[in-house]
Structure formats: structure tokens, C-alpha cells
Amino acid sequence: MDFSAFRGLKQTEDIGENTTVSLTQLPANILDVFIPGYPLISKFIREVFGFDVTIVVSVAFLIFGLFSAVKFLGQHAYSGFWTYFTSFIDIESDDDIFDYVMEWLAEQKISKDSRTLMARTGRETAWDSLAGEIDTALDTNQLLNFSNWDAKVPPTFQPYYGSHRFFHHGRYFEFHRLQKEIMGSSWGGGSVIREDEHIRLTCLGRSTQPLKNLIREARDHYLDKEKSCTVVRRPAPKEIRGRGRNVWNRVATRPSRPIDTVVLDHAQKDRLLADINEYLHPSTPRWYANRGIPYRRGYLLHGPPGTGKSSLAWAIAGVFGLDIYCISLVEPTLTEEDLGLMFTSLPRRCVVLLEDIDSAGLVKRQEPQETDQPKEESEAAKLSAEIAKAIKATQDKNNKGKENQGITLSGLLNAIDGVASHEGRVLLMTTNFPEKLDEALIRPGRIDMKIGFTKATRNQMCELFTRMYSPDAEVKPPKSITSSSSSKTTNLEVASPKLRNRKRATAQDANLKAITSTIPTPPDTPGYSAEEPSSPEPTDLHGIAAAFAKRLPEDTFTPAEIQGFLLTRKKEPERALREVEAWRDKLMQAKEEKNKTVQ
Numbered sequence: 001m002d003f004s005a006f007r008g009l010k011q012t013e014d015i016g017e018n019t020t021v022s023l024t025q026l027p028a029n030i031l032d033v034f035i036p037g038y039p040l041i042s043k044f045i046r047e048v049f050g051f052d053v054t055i056v057v058s059v060a061f062l063i064f065g066l067f068s069a070v071k072f073l074g075q076h077a078y079s080g081f082w083t084y085f086t087s088f089i090d091i092e093s094d095d096d097i098f099d100y101v102m103e104w105l106a107e108q109k110i111s112k113d114s115r116t117l118m119a120r121t122g123r124e125t126a127w128d129s130l131a132g133e134i135d136t137a138l139d140t141n142q143l144l145n146f147s148n149w150d151a152k153v154p155p156t157f158q159p160y161y162g163s164h165r166f167f168h169h170g171r172y173f174e175f176h177r178l179q180k181e182i183m184g185s186s187w188g189g190g191s192v193i194r195e196d197e198h199i200r201l202t203c204l205g206r207s208t209q210p211l212k213n214l215i216r217e218a219r220d221h222y223l224d225k226e227k228s229c230t231v232v233r234r235p236a237p238k239e240i241r242g243r244g245r246n247v248w249n250r251v252a253t254r255p256s257r258p259i260d261t262v263v264l265d266h267a268q269k270d271r272l273l274a275d276i277n278e279y280l281h282p283s284t285p286r287w288y289a290n291r292g293i294p295y296r297r298g299y300l301l302h303g304p305p306g307t308g309k310s311s312l313a314w315a316i317a318g319v320f321g322l323d324i325y326c327i328s329l330v331e332p333t334l335t336e337e338d339l340g341l342m343f344t345s346l347p348r349r350c351v352v353l354l355e356d357i358d359s360a361g362l363v364k365r366q367e368p369q370e371t372d373q374p375k376e377e378s379e380a381a382k383l384s385a386e387i388a389k390a391i392k393a394t395q396d397k398n399n400k401g402k403e404n405q406g407i408t409l410s411g412l413l414n415a416i417d418g419v420a421s422h423e424g425r426v427l428l429m430t431t432n433f434p435e436k437l438d439e440a441l442i443r444p445g446r447i448d449m450k451i452g453f454t455k456a457t458r459n460q461m462c463e464l465f466t467r468m469y470s471p472d473a474e475v476k477p478p479k480s481i482t483s484s485s486s487s488k489t490t491n492l493e494v495a496s497p498k499l500r501n502r503k504r505a506t507a508q509d510a511n512l513k514a515i516t517s518t519i520p521t522p523p524d525t526p527g528y529s530a531e532e533p534s535s536p537e538p539t540d541l542h543g544i545a546a547a548f549a550k551r552l553p554e555d556t557f558t559p560a561e562i563q564g565f566l567l568t569r570k571k572e573p574e575r576a577l578r579e580v581e582a583w584r585d586k587l588m589q590a591k592e593e594k595n596k597t598v599q
Helices: 004-018 028-034 038-049 054-084 096-106 209-224 266-279 284-290 309-320 336-344 379-400 409-417 458-469 492-500 508-516 538-550 559-567 573-593
Strands: 086-092 117-120 156-159 162-168 171-185 191-204 229-235 248-255 297-302 324-327 351-354 426-431 449-452
Touching: 054 086, 086 096, 086 209, 096 156, 096 191, 096 209, 171 209, 191 209, 229 309, 266 297, 266 309, 266 449, 297 309, 309 324, 309 351, 309 426, 324 336, 336 409, 458 538, 458 559, 458 573, 538 573, 559 573
Parallel strands: 229 324, 297 426, 297 449, 324 351, 351 426
Antiparallel strands: 086 191, 117 156, 162 171, 171 191, 229 248
């Protein structure tokens, strides 16, 4: 038996026992695992350069291993620290809070010192004025040119995608702006990938209260700039509504309209404001609940076009500090499911505006025809009946293949007054033809008050004329609106006692002035050059207004028509008085001839 192999193994073990392995000189077989062919390379370098590279390679491997271990432990320690000793709040881009935070960050130091920013074109509305614009006198001999107007609007800068760190009120915060791709539906029915983003606010500590305070501060900062404005919202596109969130889109922000600029009978205006004011009072929901009455209120504004129905809805939202949610029932993509989702997504208090409800196809249901028909009918009558029947059958067949038949009367009634319908909103409907509406739509409980608008009376003409030529008055914002504890404070405390405790016969005008004094007016009209005629004195102005009203017949012209005439002479009351008779005769003749192109 050959024991030579065992003797060789024994010698190898003896050599291994007598060999000392240094930390800076790893065995060649270990280095060969990480660097294939290392023994040959090491032998070549040693023979050519006379230098043993094993020591250098071993030290490099030890440093790399130590660095990797420290990095691994550091990452786990960092991750554990941010997991157990920090708090964060995520905000989606389709929420209003996202705009609040981004607007606030754009004005903070982080947007000035950060090395990674995103620039956006500055947007100015028609009501925003740059420094020195209002005081600029209007030169009637020179036309305005706005070709370089955008150059005066500075761009806005926001933090770019990624992580940003900042201190606020002595506390450390991290801001993460992330972008993601989501699947959405297109108009053609297919699926598309669109980009969405969200932000994450992180702070040290296990409490989220500092983050809540920061978000509240950003919200108050955003709303403080819109304290005298009314926000208009409309339904979001169908592909976004299908995701179950962001049902409403913010489409406009405009200065609130003072209620005294709405031409309406003072008794009706006063009664409407008192009813809405009592309905929105914080104690009213409990009163409704204790008596088992649904907490809803609806108002129908009806009258000829141009009498101020939509203007009144706008003014109501401004008086009570509410947002307006406009719904068009004739939108082709709107379904009854979407309508129900929109109503359930409304905030606690808001104004829901359904304009021109008579044009949405929700006409009065046809009464059943009498069954008693004459036995003998002419051949022409029979032929006409057959033709009408065939046309109706063809229309029904064509409509049957359409994907969306619009909103039915039943669907609208369920959204307004159904079991799961929203409570707390102020529902306003406008119509030019109230007689066309179905009785089920305007019954008490759905429509609780009807406000009729008529063509201009003599008092309304005087009011229009006086307001047009009165000098601009500066009205300071009310203190209740600038409070930082709520987003939009209504004027309930101001309006409620004055609307409830007064004598209607003697204090209607004073009461309306008390309410509207809390609503800031739009910006002053531009200044005019010295050649322009100045506004007359109040005594002269009222005399001219009375003379102006006497030259126009009552219940003939709408307030919009009279206002359009005055706008072309907005600084010349005497000229308006001189030319009103010619304008009156021309417009009345055009109405008799049904000419719609008269100026």
C-alpha cells in the first residue's frame, strides 16, 4: 500500500502550522478567488520588478472590506434612525395642500439658496397689478401696447425633484419631491402613461405636529393672499375623475363681488341673505338633525337673460367666503355616477351652481294625453301621425347606440336629494324659463326659495347709474377674514345679528351696507389725464341719475343692456344723459324688428 500521499499531506500540515499569516499579507489562494490568475501575476511582478505586490493588494482588500462594512452598518443605522426617530407626511399633487406648500416654499430661503431649482413662468391674472401700474394715468391719445408685458412678470422658482434640507423655526426639515408614472385612460378609450408627483415632508422626532404646523402656516400664507377672492372650481377631466379622487379642479380665482353691485329688489336680496346666513350658522345642523330634516338648502334664480342671476351667485359666495362649484349638465362626458361622486366630494360648506338648468334637457314631463279621440280622423291627420311616429322611432334607434345619454332628471334628483346626497351645501339653480322645469325638481325641500329677476325698474336704473359714476372707495379687508386659525372665515358673526334684529321697513339699505362693508372691492379704475371730465358731486350725480331713469321705460331693458350703454361712457355721465334717448329708440326699434346686431 502506497502511503506517499499521506506523507505529503503530513508535510503540508506541518508547514501550515509553522507558517504565520499576516493581516497585511493574505494567502495567495484567497487573493486568487477575487483576482483570477493572481499567482502568475504576482510571480511576474516579483521577477521583473523585484517587488512583492501581495502586501499592497492585501492592504487594499482590507481597506475596501472595512469601508464596505462601515458603509453597510452606517446605512442600516441611518435607515433605522429615520424609520424610528423621524416623522413624515406625504402630499399628492392633486390636492390643494400641494399648491399651498409649493407656493410657500417658493418664497422661502430654500428656493433662494438651493443649487437645484425648477423655474416656472410667472402668471398674473387680470386683477393682479405690478408696482406703479394703478397710478399710471390713462392717455386717451395713445393706445396701450402689451407686447412686452410678460417681461415684467418675474418667474417663480421651486425646489427641483430630489431631497432638500432646510431649517424653519429652529427645527430641521427635509423636503422630498418625487415623480412617478401612473396609468390613465385617454379619450379614445386606450391607456396612457402620464407623470404625477408628490412631496414628502420629514422632520426629526416621533411627533408629526411640527409638520402639521408647517402645513397650516403654508395654507394660511396661501389663503391670506386670496382673502378677498372667490375660488371657482369645475369638474376634473373624465380620466382623472375615474381614479376616485381629485374630482374638482380649481379653474379661477377672482375678486369677490360686493353684494350691493347686484341689481335686485332690496327686500328679496335681504330675505335671501338672511336665509342663507341662518342656514350656514354652526348651530343649524344640530337643529336640522334633532328634527329629522335633511340639512340642505336650494334656491332658484329665475328671470330673463342679463338680469344678474349669475352675478348674485358670485356675490353670495363672496359675502360668506365660500368657493363656487360649477356643474354643466350638458357636458358629454358627465354621467350620473360622476354627478353623484361630485356631490359626495363637496366640502362641508360651499356654493353649488347649476346654470341654465332649463337648457340641460330636464324639461317638464309631458302630461298623459287624453284617450278620448274623435272616431273620425282625416286622411291628412292620419298621415301626419304616422310620419311623426316613424321619425320618433328613428331617433330612438339612433340614440340607443350612444354611449352617454347625459344626465336624466332622476339622476339629478338622486344627486341633489337622494339618500346618500351631500349636506351642508348651498345649491343655486339659474333658469331663464322656470315654467319649463319639472315640478319634482323645484318642489319644496329641493328648491326652498325662488328669487325672481325682472327687467330694470326705475330705482334699479338710478342705482346702476349712481354706482357707475361714483368715485372708487377704498374698503379695507375685515379682520375676521385675516384670521390664521381658519382657511376662510365667513361673515356670520357680522351679518347674523344685523339681519335678524332690525326693522325691515326702515333699515334694509343700512343692513346691506353693513354686510357688504366686509367684502373688499375690486381694484380702483385706472387714473385719467387732466383732460378727462371729473366725477360730479354726489348731489349732482343723484339728480343726473334720476333724470336718466325717467328717460327710460320700466321693465323694458335688462340691467346688462343699460350697463353696456354706460360702460362706453363710463367717465361722462352728462354725455350718457344726452345720448340715452337716441339709444333707447334705436334699441326698441331693433327689438321690434328682431334685429340682434344693433349696437
